[in-house]
Amino acid sequence: MEATGVLAYIIGFFVMSAAFVSVVIFLENRDPSRTIAWLLVLLLFPVVGFVIYILFGQNMKKKKIFKIQKLFSEINANKIFESIQNFENLITIQKQAIMEDLVFYDPDINIKRRVMNLLLNTGRAPFTLNNSVKILNSGEEKFKALFEDIRNAKRHIHLEYYIIKDSQIGRAVKELLIEKAREGIQIRLLYDDVGCWNLWFKRSFFDEMRECGIKVAPFLPVKLPFLNRRLNYRNHRKIVVIDGKIGYVGGINIGDEYLGKDEKFGYWRDTHMRIEGEAVYMLQLTFLLDWYFSTKEKLFSTCYFPAISYCGHNVMQIVASGPDSDWEAIHQAYFTAISQAKRMIYIQTPYFIPDDSLLVALRTAALSGVDVRIMFPGKPDHKIVYHASLSYFESILKSGGKVFLYDEKGFLHSKVMVVDDDIASVGTANMDLRSFMINFEINGFIYDKEIVNSLKQDFLNDQLRCKEITLEEYHNRPMLQKLKGSYARLFSPIL
Structure with a gap:
């Protein structure tokens, strides 16, 4: 009888807590779809729903937890950006240059102007003109190039990753970094504490690097993994900066699956960029801000922003977004580019959970005759997100857009968008609400026709390994799959 009474008390506590949380959510005036989704979770699963909300639902106050804006004021006050034309003044100058059409001489550049501004x-995010960009389409290409650049490093190596695994490639990276540290190279490694959960019980992996002088730090460490509101705000960025002159950014983490060695997924199709030039300044700045946020160590010496000679003519902007910003920069740039498209929109993404604005923009583009194509994995890595994603394709197909499922013998993890042969985006952000509104992400927006056309051709080559889904096939899919999609979509605003 006593056990029954205790159980009733516990359940009653959770139900009352869920009711209280429901009022809090309602009064926060969030996006209506997210409010309804959370209320639905709390109504249907008052006990489990309360725990899920504690872990993933709390709306952290940006000013209290993320103080990056304050740091920007310190940066400007100390004039540490004099070597790169003074950060704020550069942005002001570039805004004026865009308004006066001093950047592009092509009369049909409205989409570029809008996105850049x-x-x-x-x-x-200032744009840079002096860059050489190389697109890397697999883990093999990325790690081959990265290892060579690390071996040639002369001063410092900065790495920031969402996932690092104690794997064959992970150990190879570690051994190479230790070798360079023993040569006297300054090395810093920032990892996401939740993304690297597999190393929670393998601390020796990082300890071996620390013992050799490598500075290693977690981003937003989670001390109580199952009861911590920080669990929801993760650093999904993948950045490497070498000597302040060479940078890497894209979708490839450090794990054997990214080399196609996972039996479940097989060949892993991903996209990464190797950059030489002034765009590396922004990768460096993003890393140093994240490092400061995690360690309180200020590293804004001009030695991390060396003078860069001519590298190439690729025009691009490196854009970081996250809960530390007042604006959803990557999300808004995607919306602007899609809504301005005149000819084609090609998107590769492993997850497709757009908000209403992006969905309407894509449907409107397709209905107006724009060639809209979305490429998506043929197999899931996260089932509920996968089925929720599939549920959004009906409206795309009805509008005249095309959907391609990537070869089931491989997995598509690329985060790429190409619009009108004029603009492309490559980075860490998926086409989903978590990337746009919750995680810390970073993308490169490219305005160089040579690189944009290369990414377009990569998409068309990948399309040869895809199965196109017609509207009829979509409607005729098994009933169980339809039910899974409808159920998962209910929770899509909070996935």
Whole structure:
């Protein structure tokens, strides 16, 4: 009888807590779809739903937890960006240059102008003209190039990853970094504490690096993994900066699956960029801000922003977004580019959970005759997200857009968008609400026709390994799959 009474008391506590949380959510005036989704979770699963909300649902106050804006004021006050034309002044100058058409001489550049100006305003992201960009389409290409650059490093190596695994490639990276540290190279490694959960019980992996002088730090460490509101705000970025002159950014983490060695997924199709030039300044800045946030160590010496000679003519902006910003810069840039498209929109993404604005923009583009194509994995890695994603394809197909499922013998993890042969985006952000509104992400927006056309051709080559889904096939899929999609979509605003 006593046990029954205790159980009733516990259940009653959770139910009352869920009711209280429901009122809090309602009064926060969030997006209506997210409010309804959370209320639905708490109504249907008052006990489990309360725990899920504690872990993933709390709306952390940006000003209390993320103080990056304050740091920007310190940076400007100390004039540490004099070597790269003074950060804020550079943005002001570039806004004026765009308004006066001093950047592009092509009369049909409205989409570029709109996106570039938007990112100057929302992402504090100056565009750079002096860059050489190489697209890397697999883990093999990325790690081959990265290892060579690390071996040639002369001063410092900065790495920031969402996932690092104690794997064959992970150990190879560790051994190479230890070798360079023993040569006297300054090395810092920032990892996401939740993304690297597999190393919670393998601390020796990082300890071996620390013993050799490598500085290693977790981003937003989770001390109580199952009861911590920080669990929801993760650093999904993948950045490497070498000597302040060479940078890497894209979708490839450090794990054997990214080399196609996972039996479940097989060949892993991903996209990464190797950058030489002034765009590396912004990768460096993003890393140093994240490092400061995690360690309180200020590293804004001009030695991390060395003078860069001519590298190439690729025009691009590096854009970081996350809960530390007042604007959803990558999300808004995607919306602007899609809504301005005149000819084609090609998207590769492992997850497809757009908000209403992006979905309407894509449907409107397709209905107006724009060639809209979305490429998506043929097999799931996260089932509920996968089925929720599939549920959004009906409206795309009805509007005249095309959907391609990537070869089931491989897995598609690329985060790429190409619009009108004029603009492309490659980075860490998926086409989903978590990437756009919750995680810390970083993308490169490219305005160089040579690189944009290369990414377009990569998409068309990948399309040869895909199965196109017609609207009829979509409607005729098994009933169980339809039910899974409908159920998963209910929770899509909080996935």
